[in-house]
Amino acid sequence: MSFDWMKIPYALLTVFIVFNYGMLLGALIQKIGARAGRRYGIPVWQNYVDLIKNYGQRTSITHGVMFYLGPVFRLTGGIGLLLFVPTIYGSYMFSNLSFAGDLILALYFVFFGTLGMALGAGESGHPHAAIGITRGLSQVSVAELPFALAVFAVALQYQTLSVTDIVAAQQGGMMNWTLFTNPLAVAAAMLAFLGSMMRPPFDVVIAPQEIPIGPPTEYHSAYLALMQTNRAIFPIAKMVIYMNLFFGGATSWPEFAVKVFLLYLFSAFVGVCFPRFRVEQSIRWFLIWAVPIGVLAILWV
Amino acid sequence: MNLQLVTPMRDLHTRLQHLFPLGELTEQRPDLGFVTVPAAYLRPTLLHLRDREGYTHLVLLTAVDWLEENLFQLTYLLSNRTTGRDIGLRVKFPRQAAHMESIHDLWPTAATYQRELREMFGIDFPGSPRLHEEFILEGWNDIPPYRRDFDTLKYARANFSDRPGRETHDPEQHMKQQLYPDGA
Amino acid sequence: MEQELKPELQIRKVKGPDGVEFEVEPLRDYYCEALPTVQHGAYFKIVEDFFNWARAESLWILGFGTGCGAIEMRPLMTPRFDAYRYGIQWRPTPRQANLLVISGYLSVKTLKRAIRAYEQMQSPKYVVGLGSCTINGGMYWDSYNTIKRLDDYMPVDLYIVGCMPRPEALLAGFEDLKKLIRAGKAEGANQYAEKFEWYKSNQKRVIHDWDMPDYNW
Numbered sequence A: 001m002s003f004d005w006m007k008i009p010y011a012l013l014t015v016f017i018v019f020n021y022g023m024l025l026g027a028l029i030q031k032i033g034a035r036a037g038r039r040y041g042i043p044v045w046q047n048y049v050d051l052i053k054n055y056g057q058r059t060s061i062t063h064g065v066m067f068y069l070g071p072v073f074r075l076t077g078g079i080g081l082l083l084f085v086p087t088i089y090g091s092y093m094f095s096n097l098s099f100a101g102d103l104i105l106a107l108y109f110v111f112f113g114t115l116g117m118a119l120g121a122g123e124s125g126h127p128h129a130a131i132g133i134t135r136g137l138s139q140v141s142v143a144e145l146p147f148a149l150a151v152f153a154v155a156l157q158y159q160t161l162s163v164t165d166i167v168a169a170q171q172g173g174m175m176n177w178t179l180f181t182n183p184l185a186v187a188a189a190m191l192a193f194l195g196s197m198m199r200p201p202f203d204v205v206i207a208p209q210e211i212p213i214g215p216p217t218e219y220h221s222a223y224l225a226l227m228q229t230n231r232a233i234f235p236i237a238k239m240v241i242y243m244n245l246f247f248g249g250a251t252s253w254p255e256f257a258v259k260v261f262l263l264y265l266f267s268a269f270v271g272v273c274f275p276r277f278r279v280e281q282s283i284r285w286f287l288i289w290a291v292p293i294g295v296l297a298i299l300w301v
Numbered sequence B: 001m002n003l004q005l006v007t008p009m010r011d012l013h014t015r016l017q018h019l020f021p022l023g024e025l026t027e028q029r030p031d032l033g034f035v036t037v038p039a040a041y042l043r044p045t046l047l048h049l050r051d052r053e054g055y056t057h058l059v060l061l062t063a064v065d066w067l068e069e070n071l072f073q074l075t076y077l078l079s080n081r082t083t084g085r086d087i088g089l090r091v092k093f094p095r096q097a098a099h100m101e102s103i104h105d106l107w108p109t110a111a112t113y114q115r116e117l118r119e120m121f122g123i124d125f126p127g128s129p130r131l132h133e134e135f136i137l138e139g140w141n142d143i144p145p146y147r148r149d150f151d152t153l154k155y156a157r158a159n160f161s162d163r164p165g166r167e168t169h170d171p172e173q174h175m176k177q178q179l180y181p182d183g184a
Numbered sequence C: 001m002e003q004e005l006k007p008e009l010q011i012r013k014v015k016g017p018d019g020v021e022f023e024v025e026p027l028r029d030y031y032c033e034a035l036p037t038v039q040h041g042a043y044f045k046i047v048e049d050f051f052n053w054a055r056a057e058s059l060w061i062l063g064f065g066t067g068c069g070a071i072e073m074r075p076l077m078t079p080r081f082d083a084y085r086y087g088i089q090w091r092p093t094p095r096q097a098n099l100l101v102i103s104g105y106l107s108v109k110t111l112k113r114a115i116r117a118y119e120q121m122q123s124p125k126y127v128v129g130l131g132s133c134t135i136n137g138g139m140y141w142d143s144y145n146t147i148k149r150l151d152d153y154m155p156v157d158l159y160i161v162g163c164m165p166r167p168e169a170l171l172a173g174f175e176d177l178k179k180l181i182r183a184g185k186a187e188g189a190n191q192y193a194e195k196f197e198w199y200k201s202n203q204k205r206v207i208h209d210w211d212m213p214d215y216n217w
Helices: A007-036 A046-055 A065-083 A102-124 A127-158 A163-169 A183-196 A221-246 A253-273 A279-300 B008-019 B039-051 B110-120 B152-159 B171-179 C045-057 C070-077 C108-120 C167-182 C188-194 C196-206
Strands: B025-029 B032-036 B057-066 B071-080 B085-094 C012-015 C021-024 C060-062 C089-091 C099-103 C126-130 C158-160
Touching: A007 A046, A007 A065, A007 A221, A007 A253, A046 A221, A046 C045, A065 A102, A065 A221, A102 A127, A102 A163, A102 A221, A127 A163, A127 A183, A127 A221, A127 A279, A163 A221, A183 A221, A183 A253, A183 A279, A221 A253, B008 B025, B008 B032, B008 B039, B008 B085, B039 B071, B039 B085, B057 B110, C045 C167, C070 C099, C070 C167, C099 C108, C108 C196, C126 C167, C158 C167, C188 C196
Parallel strands: B032 B085, C060 C089, C060 C099, C099 C126, C126 C158
Antiparallel strands: B025 B032, B057 B071, B071 B085, C012 C021
């Protein structure tokens, strides 16, 4: 099997574009949330400044090898998620390293970062980090369950495991989107989307206003900067998957920008209205509302 | 003969005087009175007030340092929630023998007050739970600071350095300078 | 008067997982005995200026309200004053913060915890003293329990005068701190490392029950 070496710089270009888009979009969504609270909020370039400041810290403390590898795993999860699905359908330049069967790989990468993070934060030895990990992992595993069910439903529907083929099947007009051909799966997946975006009402794990700030309690300086880089890339990569599976994919960069923005805005809409759930409340919510819809979606296909 | 109006407070005082050797009642307000109790009769008086007269709420337990008379005074302020009246019991004992019996079995919150008084005044309450744990001060190595023979200004000057250039606006100093500029 | 150490900090015998018994002195063995070192900036001045600009534009305050001045910090999070516009955020952990605001009087009890939090922050780090109690003792100048000069115990970059300063005064103070940082004059962490013995002896003179290692990083 031959490997097309030209794909590598193009893939790096995709990562670069998505990184910048993620930083700016993240700040923009925070500004929108701030406007909902009648204030101005952070400047749009604030994420870049935070990143430079954290990289420029002169000292840092390490608690061991796994502590160092935690953010590395997380960033690997984010970039891996991005690189193995086609960002722009139909374009040779930006279809990354996708191949047949990459849907399962995408599911794997979504979990991979959280697990690496849990190991790293556990080695930091801080009791608040341990609290954060238990809360985070339990919430994430229940929140990803409807997403996995929706993905199976879609794979059964289109009889393929390759994201490129799923996107191809949705071309030719808006009525071909999975949104309209399998609305139950999309509903389950969107509810799971809220859970994994770490915005209210599901952000008790990682909100900086909580004293156990969660897994990143002991992380600082360059480690925190790595995690912040991931926080810019990972949501965008996840939304690329959502876009490809459920909303018809993007055939050009402006379409990509608009669709990702609208998806992010969906979680922001919900986020500014609701206070936080406790972890057991959010688990109960997912099990009662999101999982039955996912099961129905599989049965209906 | 003392012609005094019979108020509920005075009525209570008369009733109590039949049982315990109390001092005079000082009526500060119609609903607040203070009475001096000998140290040996503190506990029976408290029990009687709590169980028979309805003064079930211990509002506070505080101490006063009568340095000139060489006495400590403890004030137990009790409140009757139904009638809305407060009564304060004063107990005096010498500064050299600064201990009183503990009432933490009557009101559990008294344990916290007693802990504070032992740390800040040096009054011992034998039997009170967690009495010798550090409460407000950590690593304190001088006499208990609320006593009036503790000079807080001297301690502050000795331990914490001053920043030069601090002015004082003490009125006495100001007028002295104004009226006697040559320093008489 | 030497205070007794808490039971978990005393020397004790421990049996390891492989059955070997050894003696443990927690204050020495569970912490490293390294002292702070002076951290120099980047080699090229333009890179250091760029980093200083980024540090000034992204001030992360440790969310530790040490005294009564913390009540003036909280309106800054509300829409009326909105400190987030200036790049200021509050973080709950000293590892991620680079600015410690000592808000108001500092009792000896809180000083011990503030020193621990300050030493856990990563360099470069800044300290702002809020209110007159950090400058010359304020209205608690004759108290046996509050310190009078904050910069005897930790290096201070900026004082904000007032009792308490209003939130607008705080914002103006943070703007002045940003100017200091951009000019490269806010090197409190290096000053702490250079005069470490002096600061430590001052701290130990007022904190009598010292049961922490000398440098809590």
